[in-house]
Amino acid sequence: MKTLHLVSLSLLFSTWFATAAAAPKAPKAPKVDPNLQAGQAALRAKDYPAAVAALEKAVAAKGKQADEALYLKALAQYHGKLYDDCIGTLGQLAEHHPKSVWLHKGRFLKANAFVQKRDYKSAEAIYETEAARLLSAARKQDVASVIIHFADALAKKPGKDDLKAPPPNYGKAYNLYNKALAMEIGRELRDAVMFKKARAIQQANNPAQAIKDFRAYLVEFDPDWMGPVGSAARASGLKKENPAAAGKHSLAARFHLAEAQLKANQLAAGRVNLEDLLKLITAQKADDAQAKLVADSRWSIINTYRLPNSAAHELELGIKAARDFLKQHTDDPRSVYAAWWIAQVYHRAGRSDDAIAAYNDFIAKKNHKLPAGDALTAIIPITGGTPAKLQDTWEKEALHQVAQIRFGQKKYTEASAAFQSYINKYPDGPQWANCQRGIINGQYQVAMDAVEAKEYAKARKLFEAFLTANPLDSRAARILFLFGQIAYQSAADLESKQDDPQVAAKAKPTDDAVKAAYRKAIAEWQRLVSKYPGTEESSVALYRIGLIYEEKLGDLAAALVAYRKLSWGSKAGNARARVALMTKPSLVLQTGRKFRTDEKPMVKLTTRNIKKVTVKQYFLDLEAYFRKTHAIGNIDHLDIALIEPDKSWEVEIADYADYRPSEQAIEVPFEKNKSGVCLINISDNDFEATTLVIRSDLDLILKSSRTEALVFVENRRTGKPAADVKVLFSDGKKVFATGTTEKDGVFRGKYKELKANGNLRVFAIADGHVAANVVGLTGLQFGTSLAAKGYLYTDRPAYQPGESIKLRGIIRDVKDGAYTAPEGKVFLVSVKDAAGRLIWETEQKLGKFGTFHSQLRLDDRAALGSYTLTAREKANPKQAYSSTFTVQKFQLEKIRLKLETDRTVYFRGETVELTIKAEYYWGQPVADKTISYYLPDGRHLIAKTDATGELKVKYDTTGSQAGTTLRFTVSIDGENVSSVHNAFLAREGFAATVAPSQPLMLAGEPFDVTVTTKAPDGKP
Incomplete structure (x- = not known):
């Protein structure tokens, strides 16, 4: 077993050696030993004796590669199975070359030789020594350092002059940093790697993961970190107990965490972290040491408010953040942005005076300074631009914006001064031409304001000066039109005084004076038409000339000449219509109203280009007409041409003149104090018109439901109800009912035809007096009848067992469509508990107001729950009413x-x-x-x-x-x-709202505003 173990260990370390611990390349020698080359060739050919011989010569030469020759000699001896010689050669390598790169490979080869000799103990000793070396913390730190070195290289941005360098690969760097962290590395190195890892993923544009990684860093290396914003841990305010020392990057990690949160649109959380970072730096008294971080943090706080596009509720806070930055970092390159943004925020919020002040401060560099040295022309990171270039560009724009704001405020003098200042200072500025136009526009607007103020003399003087200075201005035609309009308005004002009762008779202008004033307007507009023909202004002017001739001066021929001359612009169509109207004959006939028998019926006749008309009168049986048509209008379809009129006569048009419209009243003949209805037809050779004339003292009111109709007829001459008046009802298709009014002038009738009728028509007639009306029933619903009601109640909604209950009831019956108090009726009043058991019942007779009252006492052991109070009519048990109350036990908390x-x-x-x-x-x-x-x-x-x-x-x-x-x-x-x-x-100390006194005002009209300030608790 031991043999197998040692062989396996040998293979393990051989593999490890070949992969993770490969020897670095030997330094290149200027000249390779030929004996070393011969030995290497013999090894490849597996001629081990020849290899040993050649390599011994290389060793004897004692060149720079003698250590390699010794190792290769031992390798040849090993493969030649000369294990003792191999061990001896490797001993020489260790003795004579203790720092050789081949030393550790030689030790593994020596261990393999001991294994082949079955000297496992010696081999094990070598393996243990090498394993301890390879598995040591220092070795792992070295390996991790290599990984970190490659990761750093991947995350490094190339220099601006290094054009051949590849771009950084933050994703691969992030993965390598993770591999390094998976190894057992020291706290100091882990501090650096965790920070680099978070920065790499942040630069890879993955703010969500960056937020997680920076938080992980802060948890491990920031003793003051209390958790994410909004978390319970952070809200608790409790710091770590016995924390390790702070990491080298704890402050920077807080800043970059906030940066990532801003990128992820977590603005509020990022702002809180930045504010806490500034407090922490101050608490550590590190403001000077961390000056750049402090400046970057204050700058990032500005960015949390999205300047210059701040939301309305954060506007003041954003401006305050910008002012704080300017106060502490006046010469920071970014201060030019902060100062400009303040003005932009005010401008976009419509706070014109604040914007002007901020623009002027920017121009004067009141709150910021341009940096010195190379920073003046260096590009500002992220935001872009150089301070010098931005200041130059925005100074010009600021002056132009001040002029524009003043112009919008109608402060034309100040606006012109600002425009002129721009022209003088920046002859090559991008807004130079616009400023020139701004000055001209200001002069024009001053004159226009005088027109609005009705200071016509001043306006004319200003406009004439404007035309003299700018004869080619595109608004010249408009100005000439205004001259005519001013003259026209003066004439209209003069004309209005003729009918003004407050103007004394002697002070009232004559007709000739008024006409002379209108002729002045014509003269002004004629000047426009002759100087600028074909323009829109001259089109309107010529049309108005025609209107003045037609309506004010009565010179219809001159009006026609003006209208016919107009062939351009928006008023050309109107002019053609006026020509057609003035030259075409027309006849209009109207009856203004119904006439009483003590009045003279009159019709109004309006004509143009007609000298004489024929009037014909036809008396009409209106009842028969109503029965046929179910209405008294729409008389146009009556064919009266073949009927002999009851009366006919001719009427000359009074004061006739060509083209002029004429209105006159024509009396309709009726017998004295006699009612009746007639048609009046008026005609000439080509035109005719017919109207209906009614002479009657009756008027009626019609009301209807879906079941019943009501008509009230009154004699309006006497003011009394009209009795015995015949009434006809029609649904538009037939007369479905008739009747006669009573002494009170009222007729009521119930008809089934009303159920589906859309429009109800009524016609009333008595002794020739007539009246008619129509009422729409579409959408009218059937009325619901009243139902008997009862309301029962107790003195309290809840009781405890053993308490007394006072109860009351109010009952109402229905009689003749109205509620009545059923005095004398007997009701059975009962109470049931929550289980439905009857616990109390009594008879109650209703009083004259239809009410009853009683009381009962609950048992001390009464069941808890909802009780039902019921009142049921004794004679009619189906008529019943109920309500509920609760029985509960209540106990006061002590x-x-x-x-x-x-x-x-x-x-x-x-x-x-x-x-x-x-x-x-x-x-x-x-x-x-x-x-x-x-x-x-x-x-x-x-x-x-x-x-x-x-x-x-x-x-x-x-x-x-x-x-x-x-x-x-x-x-x-x-x-x-x-x-x-x-x-x-x-968030804020108070909120202010501004409300106008009224929602709509006329231009130039003064109005009040109400400013309301409230504390965060809602109090003033």
């Missing part, structure tokens, strides 16, 4: 808990002081009582109250997240008493 904190709102890092007070319900404190309480971080603690029944608890909020609720739960074991108290961990 102890109560009161939880109080010194305030309800805290900020992260503050200590919550909770006071737990236990007392009996009669007020005596519960002293020396065990209290069980849960803290917001999940810890469960136990303590006892003092002599006053109080227990003080302190809770550090450093490990908690802002914006969360801190919940404290307290109980007394064995007493079934518990209580909960909540406190809030706020």
